[in-house]
Amino acid sequence: MTLIVKEILAKTILSKSKIYPYVVNPYTGCQHGCSYCYVRFMKRVTGHTEPWGEFVDVKVNAAELLRQEITKKKRERVWVSGVCDPYQPLEEKYRLTRQCLEILARNTWPVIIQTRSPLVLRDIDILREARDFEVGFSVTTADDTIRKLFEPGAPPINDRIQALDELHKAGIRTYAMVAPVLPGAEGLAALLKGKVDYVLIDRMNYHYADQVYRKYGLEDKRADDYFFRIQQEFTDL
Numbered sequence: 096m097t098l099i100v101k102e103i104l105a106k107t108i109l110s111k112s113k114i115y116p117y118v119v120n121p122y123t124g125c126q127h128g129c130s131y132c133y134v135r136f137m138k139r140v141t142g143h144t145e146p147w148g149e150f151v152d153v154k155v156n157a158a159e160l161l162r163q164e165i166t167k168k169k170r171e172r173v174w175v176s177g178v179c180d181p182y183q184p185l186e187e188k189y190r191l192t193r194q195c196l197e198i199l200a201r202n203t204w205p206v207i208i209q210t211r212s213p214l215v216l217r218d219i220d221i222l223r224e225a226r227d228f229e230v231g232f233s234v235t236t237a238d239d240t241i242r243k244l245f246e247p248g249a250p251p252i253n254d255r256i257q258a259l260d261e262l263h264k265a266g267i268r269t270y271a272m273v274a275p276v277l278p279g280a281e282g283l284a285a286l287l288k289g290k291v292d293y294v295l296i297d298r299m300n301y302h303y304a305d306q307v308y309r310k311y312g313l314e315d316k317r318a319d320d321y322f323f324r325i326q327q328e329f330t331d332l
């Protein structure tokens with residue numbers, strides 16, 4: 096797969112969000128390229144013609160902008176991130192997420208991090224010191240074979256669960272985003288038990304990955320009874 100990386104100067108970084116008061120997206124595009132990703136609308140918004148997962152714009156001035164913008168806005172929770180994974184592989188080199196978190200922590204802004212990557216552990220020093228930070232992992236199945244079908248570019252499921260465990264043991268508030276529930280999610284509740292403070296669960300609500308379900312004969316795992324069975328496992332814990 097080709098990856099087209101472009102370094103850009105963003106106009107703004109601390110944006111209003113419908114989910115949390117603010118969102119910071121240090122990157123446009125996401126190397127994880129999940130088959131069901133609903134934020135692929137960013138392609139249209141940003142004028143990209145490459146397939147989703149094959150382009151990333153790196154906002155190299157993210158930290159500089161954030162430093163200025165937090166002085167002008169009211170302190171409220173910031174979601175890192177909404178339309179990209181803030182710990183996609185390029186973050187190892189660019190460290191933009193780390194720089195933004197440092198600024199938010201230093202200024203005591205509350206933060207909710209959402210990722211699929213154990214690279215977040217690199218920044219555990221910031222997470223430990225921050226006053227009101229929490230870290231969530233999207234964990235959509237317990238079966239890594241299924242993960243490879245739907246999220247081929249994202250880290251293995253076990254690595255995410257181990258990272259949650261490590262963060263939780265370090266005293267950092269953690270959550271699991273089990274959304275969308277993918278096939279093979281049986282037993283996931285038990286794997287997450289004791290590693291998260293709370294779980295958010297939701298079904299597959301969009302159709303981008305329909306061809307993956309069809310190709311592998313997994314359509315029954317989109318049915319209500321499958322979702323309710325998985326949901327019940329979390330309720331029973």
Ligand code: SF4
Binds near residue numbers: 179
């Ligand atoms: S990690 Fe999130 S933003 Fe990235 S492709 Fe997957 S669903 Fe989309």
